[in-house]
Structures are given as C-alpha cells and as structure tokens.
Amino acid sequence: MVNKVKTGTVIGLNSYEVSVETDIQNGLPSFSVVGLPDAAVNEARDRVRSAVKNSGFTFPSKKIVINLAPADLKKTGTSFDLPIAVGIVIEEGVLEAESVKDYAFLGELSLNGDLRGVRGVLPAVIGLKEAGIKNVIVPLCNAKEAALVDNINIYGADTLFDVVNHFTETPLKKFDSNIANYLTDFNENFEYDFKDVKGQQKAKRALEIAAAGGHNLLMTGSPGSGKTLMAKCFASILPPLNLKEALELTKIYSVCGLLTPEEPLVKKRPFRIVHHTASANGIIGGGSNPMPGEITLAHRGVLFLDEMVEFPRNVLEVLRQPLEDGEIVISRAKHSIKYPAKFMLLGAMNPCPCGYLGDKEKQCTCSEYMINRYLAKLSGPLLDRIDLQIDVPRLTANELLSASTAQESSHDIRDRVIKARNIQADRYKNENIFTNSELTPDLIKKYCQIDENSQEIFKAAIVKYSLSGRRYDRILKIARTIADLDNSKIIKQNHLMQALQYKMFDKNSLD
Ligand SMILES: [Zn+2]
Incomplete structure (x- = not known):
C-alpha cells in the first residue's frame, strides 16, 4: 500500500x-x-x-x-x-x-x-x-x-x-x-539622519531628487567629504514600503534564510552595502541551486557600492543588465531562475587614486595617466544608467565652522519624497511603472514635455556640453522629478535649469 x-x-x-x-x-x-x-x-x-x-x-x-x-x-x-x-x-x-x-x-x-x-x-x-x-x-x-x-x-x-x-x-x-497587525506598524527609526550632516546642500538636494524619482546616483568626492555618511543617511529619506512590497521582499529573505522567527516580515527598505571584494556571484546571485545575490536582497531598496571604482570591472558590468531590466535571470544547465532586482544604485568614489583631485586644500599627486586609468574602470554604458552624477567636495575648516548648525532632518526631506512619489504613482497608474527613473523614451515624450523657451535653453546646453541622446533623456527624467518635488504638473524652465545644473558636474571625461 x-x-x-x-x-x-x-x-x-x-x-x-x-x-x-x-x-x-x-x-x-x-x-x-x-x-x-x-x-x-x-x-x-x-x-x-x-x-x-x-x-x-x-x-x-x-x-x-x-x-x-x-x-x-x-x-x-x-x-x-x-x-x-x-x-x-x-x-x-x-x-x-x-x-x-x-x-x-x-x-x-x-x-x-x-x-x-x-x-x-x-x-x-x-x-x-x-x-x-x-x-x-x-x-x-x-x-x-x-x-x-x-x-x-x-x-x-x-x-x-x-x-x-x-x-x-x-x-x-x-x-x-497576523498580516493585519503589520499594516500600520512600519518601523521608522533610522541609524543615520541628515540633520547630523553639516553643509553639503547640493549633495543633499541630489539625494532627495534621487529618492523622489528612484534615480541611481554616483557621488565623487575626496576622503572626508562625508559621502559615505550621506549615503547611509539615504535610507532614512526613502518612502516606507507598502504591504505588497514588504511581502515580496519577505519571500526573498525567506528563501535566503534571513528572517527572524519573532519578526518575520521585512518592514524596511533594504540598504545593502557591498564591499569591493564581493564576488560577481555574491552580487548577482548564483550557486548550483541559485540563491539570490545582493542585487535581489536590495530589491525595492538601495545597493550601495562604496569605493565603486575599486570593484573589478566584470563585477560592475554584470550590474548593467539588472539595472536595465529590474530582474536577473540565472541560467543553469536544465533550468533558469529569475529573481527580481529593482534596486537603486548608489555609488561613491574618490575623484582620483590619491583622492584629492579638485580639493581646495590638498594637492593631488596623481599623473593624468593614472587618473584616466582609474576613471576608465567605469564604462560609459554603466554610467549611462546612473541618472545623477555629482561632485561632493570636502568642506574646508572654515566652511565647516560657518555651516549652520540647524540642518534639515531626514523626516522633513522624506515627507517631500513621499509626496513626489505619490504624484508619480498616480500619473503612472496605467503605465506599469512607479517612478520617473523607469520612464522609457516613448514615455518621456508623453510625460516630460517642455515649453518652447525651455527647448531653446536645452538646445544650447546640448551643444555646449555635447550631450548624447541618452543624457538628454536622463536630464528630462530628473527635470520631471524636480517638477514633482515642486508639485508642478508641467516641467518649468527653472526645473530644467536645475536638472542641467546637475549635468554640469557630470563626468564628461568618463565617456
Ligand atoms: Zn590624485
């Protein structure tokens, strides 16, 4: 029997x-x-x-x-x-x-x-x-x-x-x-807060835009500029997870054996810090019985690559496809497994091997050859997927002393981020996307129109900074997010000007 x-x-x-x-x-x-x-x-x-x-x-x-x-x-x-x-x-x-x-x-x-x-x-x-x-x-x-x-x-x-x-x-x-218990119980305590970061208004604004529009962001700055601290603060300005996202993440963490018996639901957006010694398998996922990697553990959250240039080039290159598709397919002889990987990439790097290129006080000791070789590790196609690239200069002693002590808290920045995200969720409710960072070229034409005056300014900028088509799209997406943070239905001239201003920090030399 x-x-x-x-x-x-x-x-x-x-x-x-x-x-x-x-x-x-x-x-x-x-x-x-x-x-x-x-x-x-x-x-x-x-x-x-x-x-x-x-x-x-x-x-x-x-x-x-x-x-x-x-x-x-x-x-x-x-x-x-x-x-x-x-x-x-x-x-x-x-x-x-x-x-x-x-x-x-x-x-x-x-x-x-x-x-x-x-x-x-x-x-x-x-x-x-x-x-x-x-x-x-x-x-x-x-x-x-x-x-x-x-x-x-x-x-x-x-x-x-x-x-x-x-x-x-x-x-x-x-x-x-017990799922109903969790509906109102999303933990809002964070270890790092922007109120503890002195000065750096431009960088903070860029991080706010990144959080609001779901844009990838790369910070370049000398050691001591506070870029790592600001990256860690970034988690505190992201919108809270909704229950559907929380369950989706909990499934991933369950498969990896990363849940606690007492509090099994993942309630915070992931913020995964990856070290440059991590293997490509550890980052994208793998093994004979393929397990999720860091990009899947960072799903709906942030993947932070500190010292981004120190990562082996092949590791950085494998990020390109998931950054584009929001998922990763791991193929094995008999089957392939698909894991979600919709994460925001946050990168930080020094401007050159010694770290002080462009610093106001310390002299850079690198040769031009060394700097070029250093920057060449980041390929154009990878950088094309990073909407915001900003310089984070080190504050001089005087600037630090004169920086106002009252800094805006993460809580206040987060409120604006949430409002901008809600505007996007409403606008894209029939488009199967949630944020401006996900806009395709067709959707950019539909949702990122600018008036004639702005077009003239844009044309001049394209010529001046020899912007490629991809960059043109990226600027429009950022302008769209800036307009959303301003609660403006249309992209106005000043929104575009702000977006272009971020482009001026762009690493032209990296293409
Ligand atoms: Zn240097």
Missing part, C-alpha cells in the same frame, strides 16, 4: 506542491528516495530514521521507497524530512492516512526528533494555499512567517512526536493570520 503526504518546494521564488509517496515492501531492509532529490534531501534518510526511532515509534525493517512527485521537479533542502517521517509513521499504523489528507508538512528533523526551521516557508505556504491546501504544519520557529499568509490554518510544532499527537490526542497551537 502506498500513502501520500503533501508538502511544497520552492524553486527561485516560485513554489510547487509536492506529494511524498511512501511504499514499504517486505524484503532486504533499505531506504531510498527517488524523484530528483539533491544531497540534502538524500540525507533526510538518516535524519528521518533516527528521528522516528527517537520519538518512540518503530522504524520498519523493510524495503522503503520514497518517491517525491512530480519526479521532474528538482527537490532541494531539508524541508522534506517531516513529510517523509509522517509517511513512515502512517505505514506503521500510528496515523491514519485519511486524517492527514487536508494537511501539508514542512520541516527539518534533528536526530532526536526535534523540528528545525527551514528556508522558504513563506513562498511555500503561498503555493500550498493556491493548491487548495487547508492546513499546514511547520516548525514552531517558522510559524509566524507562515502565518503571514491569510485564509489557511497554520500550526507550529516543536517535535515529530507533537505532530503525530496533533492527530491523535493534543492539537497543536494554531497561528492566526
């Missing part, structure tokens, strides 16, 4: 229902798992055998075959332990197959029968709900995460014994959907 126990598996961020079929026959004792299991699933045999015995149940001394169906779907991870163990205790007559038919099971077993948390519970439970499953039993530490899904019964268990007991004697603790 073959019994079937339900579970789910996650590939990328998508989940699939899996049926664990257990067949026990008389014959030489053996225990095999078929149906494309990876090494971790194969090791389930040893864990399940010990866990079943140590929970006080008999482990059959027979020929056991476990089939994970559908067989063509790759099975990875340790979450199959529990459903396999349940299938075996059913065959042993401890549980009725009938009693578990409306249930699905997820969880890793320790040798003594304790349940351990697993990755990917949120996407797995979402998939099980879509497959029509009514009840899911998960490890206790994953229960709050599973309960982010509504309209499905979630039970948390500590041990295999408790799971069996749920059907025979003492029901497990049920976790009601």
Whole structure:
C-alpha cells in the first residue's frame, strides 16, 4: 500500500506542491528516495530514521521507497524530512492516512526528533494555499512567517512526536493570520539622519531628487567629504514600503534564510552595502541551486557600492543588465531562475587614486595617466544608467565652522519624497511603472514635455556640453522629478535649469 503526504518546494521564488509517496515492501531492509532529490534531501534518510526511532515509534525493517512527485521537479533542502517521517509513521499504523489528507508538512528533523526551521516557508505556504491546501504544519520557529499568509490554518510544532499527537490526542497551537497587525506598524527609526550632516546642500538636494524619482546616483568626492555618511543617511529619506512590497521582499529573505522567527516580515527598505571584494556571484546571485545575490536582497531598496571604482570591472558590468531590466535571470544547465532586482544604485568614489583631485586644500599627486586609468574602470554604458552624477567636495575648516548648525532632518526631506512619489504613482497608474527613473523614451515624450523657451535653453546646453541622446533623456527624467518635488504638473524652465545644473558636474571625461 502506498500513502501520500503533501508538502511544497520552492524553486527561485516560485513554489510547487509536492506529494511524498511512501511504499514499504517486505524484503532486504533499505531506504531510498527517488524523484530528483539533491544531497540534502538524500540525507533526510538518516535524519528521518533516527528521528522516528527517537520519538518512540518503530522504524520498519523493510524495503522503503520514497518517491517525491512530480519526479521532474528538482527537490532541494531539508524541508522534506517531516513529510517523509509522517509517511513512515502512517505505514506503521500510528496515523491514519485519511486524517492527514487536508494537511501539508514542512520541516527539518534533528536526530532526536526535534523540528528545525527551514528556508522558504513563506513562498511555500503561498503555493500550498493556491493548491487548495487547508492546513499546514511547520516548525514552531517558522510559524509566524507562515502565518503571514491569510485564509489557511497554520500550526507550529516543536517535535515529530507533537505532530503525530496533533492527530491523535493534543492539537497543536494554531497561528492566526497576523498580516493585519503589520499594516500600520512600519518601523521608522533610522541609524543615520541628515540633520547630523553639516553643509553639503547640493549633495543633499541630489539625494532627495534621487529618492523622489528612484534615480541611481554616483557621488565623487575626496576622503572626508562625508559621502559615505550621506549615503547611509539615504535610507532614512526613502518612502516606507507598502504591504505588497514588504511581502515580496519577505519571500526573498525567506528563501535566503534571513528572517527572524519573532519578526518575520521585512518592514524596511533594504540598504545593502557591498564591499569591493564581493564576488560577481555574491552580487548577482548564483550557486548550483541559485540563491539570490545582493542585487535581489536590495530589491525595492538601495545597493550601495562604496569605493565603486575599486570593484573589478566584470563585477560592475554584470550590474548593467539588472539595472536595465529590474530582474536577473540565472541560467543553469536544465533550468533558469529569475529573481527580481529593482534596486537603486548608489555609488561613491574618490575623484582620483590619491583622492584629492579638485580639493581646495590638498594637492593631488596623481599623473593624468593614472587618473584616466582609474576613471576608465567605469564604462560609459554603466554610467549611462546612473541618472545623477555629482561632485561632493570636502568642506574646508572654515566652511565647516560657518555651516549652520540647524540642518534639515531626514523626516522633513522624506515627507517631500513621499509626496513626489505619490504624484508619480498616480500619473503612472496605467503605465506599469512607479517612478520617473523607469520612464522609457516613448514615455518621456508623453510625460516630460517642455515649453518652447525651455527647448531653446536645452538646445544650447546640448551643444555646449555635447550631450548624447541618452543624457538628454536622463536630464528630462530628473527635470520631471524636480517638477514633482515642486508639485508642478508641467516641467518649468527653472526645473530644467536645475536638472542641467546637475549635468554640469557630470563626468564628461568618463565617456
Ligand atoms: Zn590624485
């Protein structure tokens, strides 16, 4: 007799229902798992055998075959332990197959029968709900995460014994959907605040524009200019996540095993700081069972590359495609996995190898050759995807002393950012984009019109700064964001002038 126990598996961020079929026959004792299991699933045999015995149940001394169906779907991870163990205790007559038919099971077993948390519970439970499953039993530490899904019964268990007991004697603790609790509970405390950054009004304004329009931004400045501190403050002026975005992020963090049992929902926009020693795989994602990389962990948030020029060129180049498409496809021999990667790129770099090119006090000691070689690491196509490129000069001692002590707080800047984002959300509600940074050339024609006077100014600037078509579009997108921050339906002359002013800082020499 073959019994079937339900579970789910996650590939990328998508989940699939899996049926664990257990067949026990008389014959030489053996225990095999078929149906494309990876090494971790194969090791389930040893864990399940010990866990079943140590929970006080008999482990059959027979020929056991476990089939994970559908067989063509790759099975990875340790979450199959529990459903396999349940299938075996059913065959042993401890549980009725009938009693578990409306249930699905997820969880890793320790040798003594304790349940351990697993990755990917949120996407797995979402998939099980879509497959029509009514009840899911998960490890206790994953229960709050599973309960982010509504309209499905979630039970948390500590041990295999408790799971069996749920059907025979003492029901497990049920976790009601907790998603409603989070609707108003988005944490707004940030470690860094713009009120602590002296001076640098131009850079702060550029960061505000970047946050408002979702534009990528590169800051160039000498050591001590405060660019790294300002980058860290950037997180505090981004608009709060909405619930849909929060769930989308939580799925990603679930698959990576980065959630906490107590607070499973990701409530802050990610701000990922990547070091230049990170590998291309670590940044874009990879591995034989491809896991999300930093660009996916930064989805809906910020990827900050400090000392951007120090990154290997191949690493910087792999960012181009996700910056354009908002997603990354990782191809493997038999399948490819797609992860979302809609992040804002925030970069910081020194202007030259010694760091003091253009500094008011210190002398740059680099040769022109060294400077050119240094800047050449950033390719034109990559820079084309960075709408805002600004200089952040180091303040002199006098400038620091004379800088007003009262600086605007991140909270006030964020209010303006949120208003501008709302204007964009409303304007693009039928366009399938959210921010000005996502405008395509066609949409720029539709939404970034300028009057005749402005066109004349623009023409003059194109000639003066020999702007390419791509740059022309970027300036219009920034002008659109400046107009939104000004709550203006049309792009006025002064909005365009401001956008052009940022272009004057542009690194012409980098093309
Ligand atoms: Zn230098």
